[in-house]
Amino acid sequence: xxxxxxADILIPKTDRMDKWAVIACDQFTSDKAYWxxxxxxxxxxxxxxxxxxxxxxxxxxxxxxxxxxxNATMAQYMKxxxxxTYKDSYVYVERTLENGSVRKGLVGMVDLDAYDYSTGAxxxxxxxxxTVPERIPPRQRVRRDAPxxxxxxxxLCDDHxxxxxxxxxxxxxxxxxxxxxxxMEGGGHICGWLxxxxxxxxxxxxxxxYTATVGExxxxxxxxxxxxxxxxxxxxxxxxxxxxxELKKNNPGKDLSNHPARFALxxxxxxxxDAQVFEPIHRVIFKTDAKRLLRTLEETFCAPGGxxxxxxxxxxxxxxxxxxxxxxxxxxxLQTFLDQYLKENAGEIDYIHDDDALINLAKQPEAIGFLLPxxxxxxxxxxxxxxxxxxxxxxxxxxxxxKRYYLExxxxxx
Numbered sequence: 001x002x003x004x005x006x007a008d009i010l011i012p013k014t015d016r017m018d019k020w021a022v023i024a025c026d027q028f029t030s031d032k033a034y035w036x037x038x039x040x041x042x043x044x045x046x047x048x049x050x051x052x053x054x055x056x057x058x059x060x061x062x063x064x065x066x067x068x069x070x071n072a073t074m075a076q077y078m079k080x081x082x083x084x085t086y087k088d089s090y091v092y093v094e095r096t097l098e099n100g101s102v103r104k105g106l107v108g109m110v111d112l113d114a115y116d117y118s119t120g121a122x123x124x125x126x127x128x129x130x131t132v133p134e135r136i137p138p139r140q141r142v143r144r145d146a147p148x149x150x151x152x153x154x155x156l157c158d159d160h161x162x163x164x165x166x167x168x169x170x171x172x173x174x175x176x177x178x179x180x181x182x183x184m185e186g187g188g189h190i191c192g193w194l195x196x197x198x199x200x201x202x203x204x205x206x207x208x209x210y211t212a213t214v215g216e217x218x219x220x221x222x223x224x225x226x227x228x229x230x231x232x233x234x235x236x237x238x239x240x241x242x243x244x245x246e247l248k249k250n251n252p253g254k255d256l257s258n259h260p261a262r263f264a265l266x267x268x269x270x271x272x273x274d275a276q277v278f279e280p281i282h283r284v285i286f287k288t289d290a291k292r293l294l295r296t297l298e299e300t301f302c303a304p305g306g307x308x309x310x311x312x313x314x315x316x317x318x319x320x321x322x323x324x325x326x327x328x329x330x331x332x333x334l335q336t337f338l339d340q341y342l343k344e345n346a347g348e349i350d351y352i353h354d355d356d357a358l359i360n361l362a363k364q365p366e367a368i369g370f371l372l373p374x375x376x377x378x379x380x381x382x383x384x385x386x387x388x389x390x391x392x393x394x395x396x397x398x399x400x401x402x403k404r405y406y407l408e409x410x411x412x413x414x
Contacts (some may be wrong), residue, residue, distance in 0.1 A: 002207050003114035003124040003227055004155070004201050004268055006090050009107065010083035010409035011192075012046055015136040017181040021190070021405040022052070024152035024233065028400060029055045033186065039065065041184055046082050048150055048406035053142050067141050074147050089179060090195040090203065092168045093267060096188050097402050101275035106165050106195070106203070107408050109263040110155065110228070110237075117238045120388040122224040124211075125155070127234045128380065128390050138238035140246075147413045149240070150406040153233030153266040154397065158217070158381040160272050163206055168195055175199065179407070186401050192408075223385040231269070231397050240264040254271065265410045271377045278380070278395040280372045281351050282358040283334065288347030290368035294320070300327060301337040309315065309334060312362035312369040328383040331372050335391035351393040 012020050019042045023328035028034040042049045047107045050073045057063050077083070091107040117131045117186045145148065157164060168175075175193035182189050195203065215225035230237055244261045256262060269276060285293060298320060306321035307330035326333040338349060352358045355371060362369030375383075375395050383390050398402075 001111065002204060002211060003111050004207060005109050005111065006088045006196070006204070006261070007107075007109035007265060007410050009086045009089050009091055009265070010411070011086065011091075011178055011407075012082050012409075014082075016045050016047050017114065017179050019047050019409075020069055021181075021183055021187075021407045022047065022049045022129075023183075023185065023187060023401070023405050024403045025052050025054045026152075026233075026235070027403050032056050038185065049079075050334060051148075051150055052406060053138070058138055061206065063138070066338055067138075069149070071145050075217055078147055078324075086178075086194055086196065088196065088200065090200055091408055092165075092172060092175065092193045092195050094169075094172075094191045096190070097275065097398070098186065098188055103269065103275040103402075104165055104169050104273055105154070105267040105269045106168065107151075107192075107245055107265065107267045109265050109410065112241045112244045112262055112264055114227075115230075115237065115241055117230075117234060117241065122226075124227040126226050126229055126384055126389075127238070128156075128229050128231060128384055129233060129234065129236050129392055129394065130389055131318060135235045138237050139236060140242055142410075143239055143243050144246075149265055149412045150409050151233065151236070151239050151265040151267065151349065152406055153264070153402040154231045155266045155268050156229045156231045156271050156380070157210075157227070157268060158214075158229075158272070158378070159210065159270045160217075160378070162270065164203065164210060165268065165270050165273075167206070168199065168203060171199075175205060183405055185394045187405055188402070190405070190407070204334055218382065218385055221382060221386055223388070224382065225385060228268070229384055231271075231382060233266075237264055237266065259414065260410070260412045261355065263410075264406060264412075267404060271380055276377070277398060278375050278377060279353065279398070280331075280374045281353055281393045281396055282355070282370060283338065283349060284352055284358055284361045284367060284369040284373050285342070285347045285349050285360075286364065286367050288345065288366055288368065290366060293341060293345070293347065293368055296341060297337055301333055307333060307373075308369040308374070312359050312371070313367070314363055328386045329375060329379055329390070329394065331394050332387055332391050334370060334372065335394075353396060 079102045093105040115125040117127040303323035322333040
């Protein structure tokens with residue numbers, strides 16, 4: 001069985017899809033005004049804002065009240081026949097971003113038995129970055145008794161030959177269009193088409209062939225090849241996995257192989273899509289002996305022919321060549337060194353997206369900045385396979401408003 005499958009997908013029966021779809025709960029975590037605008041905008045309409053818990057509300061007086069209301073609203077929406085169910089289907093998605101580029105994806109469900117978020121996993125589906133266990137329980141409280149799920153998870157494939165999603169894109173004009181609207185709060189435009197019947201079967205067959213040969217591109221690389229990587233929403237997928245494992249533990253001996261909780265809805269995207277951009281996240285260390293840190297780095301983590309990384313101290317700058325034997329990625333070698341160094345030496349690390357901001361911050365007293373190169377798309381899977389997991393803050397998949405919006409749903413209770 002493939003690890004990514006068609007699902008019984010729920011689409012709301014509403015002519016105000018712009019009020020229905022809201023951005024991933026882990027965005028704008030420090031901007032309560034954003035979420036207040038969303039609630040006001042969606043007032044009186046069916047909306048996913050009534051079905052999710054924004055992380056901006058965690059630890060506030062709103063958390064418990066909204067958590068309790070979410071499942072009740074889900075049940076009411078089901079009772080009120082809010083959804084149309086498209087059985088055994090995928091949804092092909094095109095998201096037009098602010099810069100005009102179009103990001104392609106396919107919504108379906110993953111088999112949680114094929115997913116492992118632990119470091120060093122050998123499963124078909126793996127996390128790209130370390131999962132923080134403390135972030136799972138608040139999500140479990142929402143999902144544990146929820147009748148439906150709404151995903152903001154973006155799963156990635158390393159399909160450089162473009163044999164999975166792109167053939168569907170080429171024939172989208174023959175498919176039934178399910179939605180076509182502008183997303184709220186500057187999220188761009190989104191369209192979705194139904195992929196079922198023979199079209200779904202053709203994709204399944206292509207995925208079977210792709211899975212059977214996926215290891216060939218990683219020959220000679222230490223580690224076990226994988227089929228998919230979780231790009232965004234790993235903690236939400238980890239929550240689905242935790243709830244499923246909890247269900248199995250509470251029902252010993254019961255056959256749960258076809259239980260809806262075994263699966264989770266995601267959007268699959270190809271890292272080789274032209275609109276898929278990986279932006280680097282730089283490092284700056286404050287309150288440290290910058291010259292000593294740099295000298296130690298050169299003595300312990302550098303080698304001829306290594307990854308070139310530019311450093312900045314005040315008005316000075318130069319390049320270090322990080323030892324490629326330490327990691328598949330420049331950021332992996334640097335983060336490993338910094339983690340070790342800062343355990344024994346003074347310093348506070350911060351993660352910076354903008355080049356100019358990094359250079360200016362490094363001009364502060366007792367500071368050093370490292371300008372990391374953008375990660376090559378082909379390095380993502382290789383890094384996870386070889387190193388077990390990527391360092392935190394390795395890359396960013398677009399800006400906040402380009403993250404996935406909640407839109408499609410799926411029943412997760414029998």
